[in-house]
């Protein structure tokens with residue numbers, strides 16, 4: 183004997199569409215034919231909060247909720263005013279079931295798994311007059327639905343024959359770029375927060391990406407900055423899941439999980455502490471108070487803004503800040519790589535640290551002098567006056583140099599090298 187079918191009427195509405203998290207309202211009326219329960223309304227959320235909230239996921243969510251509320255041993259008739267569910271789950275089911283790149287993939291699979299579990303016939307009916315209404319005055323319940331597909335009733339993965347080259351590359355791209363995307367997203371927000379706090383302006387995403395590609399930085403620093411943004415280094419957590427190498431995730435000096443931020447800003451490694459002191463020393467030849475350095479500022483150094491007491495911008499101070507800051511962490515990072523990877527356990531002498539940093543900063547100064555050659559570098563060069571304004575006030579024996587010292591030989595920053603063997 184066949185049971186009386188259960189009938190479900192579904193109505194869906196999205197409030198505030200287009201916003202980051204629109205609200206999904208679902209109304210259900212279900213029961214045996216001729217004996218429907220009263221209208222029920224729900225504000226729907228998904229247990230997997232990465233599922234986007236749009237028209238399609240709202241309907242799939244409503245269906246899943248209806249299925250979860252219905253007895254699986256009786257035939258089922260699902261009535262909606264939209265043909266969408268029937269399309270997704272019947273006519274285009276093969277496509278939908280195999281579109282792994284769809285952000286609603288898990289939700290769709292959860293609905294399919296639930297339908298697979300049904301022991302009786304399920305029908306989708308396209309109706310004109312809906313007996314469920316989201317606009318009724320019945321109370322609104324909050325409902326978070328579990329969107330994890332039941333592994334007993336769905337096929338993980340997709341059918342090879344249904345995939346296209348395009349789909350496979352999209353899936354691969356999603357799988358392998360998402361961690362980078364995640365960290366770069368976090369870093370962009372960090373830079374924005376820091377800059378709006380310390381420099382009183384709020385840079386757009388485009389401005390932040392442009393800033394890290396700035397020609398103020400030599401290619402090597404630009405490259406390192408990009409890698410820091412995307413967290414592509416094998417540092418800290420990276421080693422957590424690699425058998426027998428978990429120890430590499432720890433800073434050997436401080437015995438804490440090692441992160442890029444730790445290496446550059448809080449590690450007790452002598453080269454880190456000393457290089458920041460040298461940077462401050464050089465800065466103080468021209469300006470007061472070296473700003474407190476945070477990770478957001480390391481990544482967004484050339485978005486920093488300084489003003490005179492009268493509120494006039496100080497582009498040369500900003501430029502110098504960005505150069506000194508990036509040179510400091512570039513040197514710290516390279517020495518860290520040497521100590522941890524190239525010559526594990528290496529300890530740097532004070533004189534070696536001092537001279538390494540000094541050589542790097544003098545190298546940057548030479549690079550800038552060379553780049554003022556407009557004939558050679560054209561639009562890739564740097565304006566003479568910009569270089570003069572950036573570095574004047576920081577040079578060794580500057581009183582004996584002409585105002586335009588760009589062509590002079592042996593121009594160096596005003597800190598002397600240290601004799602080897604000291605420290």
Ligand SMILES: [Zn+2]
Nearest residue numbers: 433436449450
């Ligand atoms: Zn450390």
